Amino acid sequence: MSLEILGITVLWAFLFGYVIIGSIDYGAGFFNAYSIITGKQHILSRIIQQYLSPVWEITNVFFVFFFVGIVGFFPQTAYYIGTIFLVPGSIGLILLAIRGSYYAFETYSSKGHKGYAFMYGLTGLLIPASLSTVLAISEGGFVYLDGGGNPVLDYTALFTSPLSWSIVVLSIVAVLYISAVFLTWYANQTGDVAATNLMRKYALIWALPLIITAGGIVYELSFHNPSHYERIMNFWWMFGVSFVLWALTVWLIWKRKNYGTAVWLLIGQFLFAFYAYGISHYPYILYPILTIHEGFTNRAMAISLVIVFILGLALLIPSLYLVFKLFLFNKEYVQGKYKK
Amino acid sequence: MLFDDPVLASRFLTLMTLTFHIIYATIGVGVPLFIMIAHWIGIRKNDEHYIIMARRWSRGYLVTVAVGVVTGTIIGLQLSLLWPNFMELAGQIIALPLFMETFAFFFEAIFLGIYAYTWDRFDDQRKHFLLLIPVAIGGGMSAFFITIVNSFMNSPTGFEMVDGALVHANPIAAMFNPAMPTKVSHVVVTAYMTAAFLLASIAAFKLVKGSKHVYYKKALYLTMKIGLIFSIATAIIGDFSGKYLAEYQPEKLAAAEWHFETEGGAPLVMYGFLDENQEVHYAIKLPYLLSILAHSNPTAEVIGLNEFKPEETPPLVVHYFFDLMVTIGVFLLVLSLIYWIGIKRHWVFVKSTLFRWLIVCSGPLAFLAMEFGWWLAEVGRQPWILRGIMTVDQAATTSDYVDVMIILFGLLYIILGVGTVVVLRRIFKNNPIEAELKGTDSP
Numbered sequence: 214m215s216l217e218i219l220g221i222t223v224l225w226a227f228l229f230g231y232v233i234i235g236s237i238d239y240g241a242g243f244f245n246a247y248s249i250i251t252g253k254q255h256i257l258s259r260i261i262q263q264y265l266s267p268v269w270e271i272t273n274v275f276f277v278f279f280f281v282g283i284v285g286f287f288p289q290t291a292y293y294i295g296t297i298f299l300v301p302g303s304i305g306l307i308l309l310a311i312r313g314s315y316y317a318f319e320t321y322s323s324k325g326h327k328g329y330a331f332m333y334g335l336t337g338l339l340i341p342a343s344l345s346t347v348l349a350i351s352e353g354g355f356v357y358l359d360g361g362g363n364p365v366l367d368y369t370a371l372f373t374s375p376l377s378w379s380i381v382v383l384s385i386v387a388v389l390y391i392s393a394v395f396l397t398w399y400a401n402q403t404g405d406v407a408a409t410n411l412m413r414k415y416a417l418i419w420a421l422p423l424i425i426t427a428g429g430i431v432y433e434l435s436f437h438n439p440s441h442y443e444r445i446m447n448f449w450w451m452f453g454v455s456f457v458l459w460a461l462t463v464w465l466i467w468k469r470k471n472y473g474t475a476v477w478l479l480i481g482q483f484l485f486a487f488y489a490y491g492i493s494h495y496p497y498i499l500y501p502i503l504t505i506h507e508g509f510t511n512r513a514m515a516i517s518l519v520i521v522f523i524l525g526l527a528l529l530i531p532s533l534y535l536v537f538k539l540f541l542f543n544k545e546y547v548q549g550k551y552k553k
Numbered sequence: 554m555l556f557d558d559p560v561l562a563s564r565f566l567t568l569m570t571l572t573f574h575i576i577y578a579t580i581g582v583g584v585p586l587f588i589m590i591a592h593w594i595g596i597r598k599n600d601e602h603y604i605i606m607a608r609r610w611s612r613g614y615l616v617t618v619a620v621g622v623v624t625g626t627i628i629g630l631q632l633s634l635l636w637p638n639f640m641e642l643a644g645q646i647i648a649l650p651l652f653m654e655t656f657a658f659f660f661e662a663i664f665l666g667i668y669a670y671t672w673d674r675f676d677d678q679r680k681h682f683l684l685l686i687p688v689a690i691g692g693g694m695s696a697f698f699i700t701i702v703n704s705f706m707n708s709p710t711g712f713e714m715v716d717g718a719l720v721h722a723n724p725i726a727a728m729f730n731p732a733m734p735t736k737v738s739h740v741v742v743t744a745y746m747t748a749a750f751l752l753a754s755i756a757a758f759k760l761v762k763g764s765k766h767v768y769y770k771k772a773l774y775l776t777m778k779i780g781l782i783f784s785i786a787t788a789i790i791g792d793f794s795g796k797y798l799a800e801y802q803p804e805k806l807a808a809a810e811w812h813f814e815t816e817g818g819a820p821l822v823m824y825g826f827l828d829e830n831q832e833v834h835y836a837i838k839l840p841y842l843l844s845i846l847a848h849s850n851p852t853a854e855v856i857g858l859n860e861f862k863p864e865e866t867p868p869l870v871v872h873y874f875f876d877l878m879v880t881i882g883v884f885l886l887v888l889s890l891i892y893w894i895g896i897k898r899h900w901v902f903v904k905s906t907l908f909r910w911l912i913v914c915s916g917p918l919a920f921l922a923m924e925f926g927w928w929l930a931e932v933g934r935q936p937w938i939l940r941g942i943m944t945v946d947q948a949a950t951t952s953d954y955v956d957v958m959i960i961l962f963g964l965l966y967i968i969l970g971v972g973t974v975v976v977l978r979r980i981f982k983n984n985p986i987e988a989e990l991k992g993t994d995s996p
Contacts, residue, residue: 268666270618270619270622270662270665270666271659271662271663271666273622273626274655274658274659274662276626277625277626277629277655277658278655278659280629280630280633281629281648281651281652281654281655282652284633284640284644284648284651285644285648285649285651285652286648288640288641288642288643288644288645288648289641291633291637291640291641291644292637292638292640292641293637294633295633295634295635295636295637295640295641295950296637296950296951296952297952298634299634299635299950299952299954299955299958300952300954300958302630302634303631303634303958303961303962304961306626306627306630306631307961307962307965309623309626310623310624310626310627310965310969311965313619313620313622313623313626314619314620314623314968314969314972316619317615317616317619317620317623317972317973317976318616318972318973318975318976359951361951363951365951365952366952510644510645510648511645511719511720511722513722513723513724514645514646514648514649514722514724517649517724517725518648518649518652521649521652521653521656522652525652525653525656525659528656528660529656529659529660529663532660532663532664532687533663535663535667536663536666536667539667539670539671539674540670
């Protein structure tokens, strides 16, 4: 395996991790806001307080890892993506800040504020929407080079493209679906029947729209970026496996059994789809300007990053295990037997 | 709009973000040490006051860390958004400590989360205390790695530039650049110093406002004593920083000192103002001190600013940043020294309201000194973003709308800043120390 493939695989893994745990976080915030508006607030507030508060900073670090890592392994992306991503990236950052400040200001102090919870919920949809535009941009067709050779983002093309809007819709639907499946399991662990039923209902509602929008994107790519579409078709079996895992997840949720298995199947579903998409995108980071070969850093830097990465994991995996043991898989904590 | 020039706009937005972030980052690095010390004393002396001190400090700390996570994420991404050309070049050689910083912070965040949410889970307080060690180490290492990146910007090493391309990259040599030892130690030590005076000024404020509780007296004595130690350390490291500058960035030192002509036995110029002929008026001149600061020798020759091309010298305003930073640093050193001797010798006036008001000022002053220090470091590096290799003009984004982002982020920082103050006040107002101690002992 060449160093650039190793590098992009590691980064893709971080992004995948962020997509999963970030989605849980974002979706939970939205469901919380939604239930406050519809008057069911107590069902979800406690779960959010218990599960999300200790881990949100960890979630955030996955995102930081991804963008620090990509600058390290592929410094040229800092130039291209940095230049064109100023506006969507800044909007994403401001939304992330609002979200982080909710944790800082609301959950560490006693009483909650409705408007704030609403904003917090809304950012749960807007952050994936703004960040996912980078996926649309990476498909090419929205960036041109000006006289000085600097990349410029064509906002009109981006905002009028059905592809970019489908990707935005997919990101939102995926957030709601992933979050609902996970929280169904978590609520079930806490023994909260009302919350379990509510989250199960949401999971089932968002299951079908997820597959439809995902399929729609592949269809739109056939016009927008035919060469990528062809490569996707070469990996049809990976998407097939993903589809089967999706069907099994929905079936388990429908039958109200093995919610824990359902979560693992869901992770598998996204893992296959995410890597199939990533592999078919190879070798381009930004169609057709930047590939992982041209944008790769020097050998010395790449090797030292890989070494640090391995050492870092040796430190982090036991620590993460401790977090999971204390907060996620600790029956007594999950059932709220400790006071904060 | 506000800025026609994207370079100026990018500089201004970075200035805003860093000025705001550094407040939270300093608390994030500095305060865990104090939580740790208080918790440890509490266990050792079996004194409930210190345990509660650790608990209360950690409660406030949690809020500031959360905001620091947010602003840290912002500056992390803004580096690429505002300085894409710089990150493309620097990414090839200095991405390693950036990557390490993320790991260090990750480590800190994990254990802080555990510490904060497990106060009632351990029967043995010592086990809970152990969780603080990774928090403090993670915070210190974060500062260590990120300051390495900044020191690299001041003295880039570990590579060669051939026809605009970076070759022979040695990421380890880049990390251990000449600016690294003084810069890193200065940042870490002043973070502890600032945190000490921050916590001292809170305790002093409570005492001034009429609380007679021994809890605050213990907190004040503890933090002032540690503040004194770190003030002394800061002064010593500051002296080394002067020597580093004289050797590797003489233009920065000369600009900070308004030292124009190369000469031996150079005086240290404090304050004053410049006329159009670059004559210094009304300044305090401390004879030979600049030569001592630069080379430990009162007659040594110090390079003046006139030796450099005018377009490669920093703005002369950094002189005031330097003077204010040093003045505050000396004031805090003297204040904590008098307090410490005064307590040992039972001087009454260190317990007077006036003296306590001075201590109340020490926290905000320490933060001001730190801001001056960063402005000196960053503005003093101008026009370079990577000294001698890339200027800020070459590094900045070519994208439009940076000025709009200034307004958006400006509003965000106002909201976050005000929010922090409001929330911290609410947390402690609703749960005063007297209420928290009730049932555990009598004051």
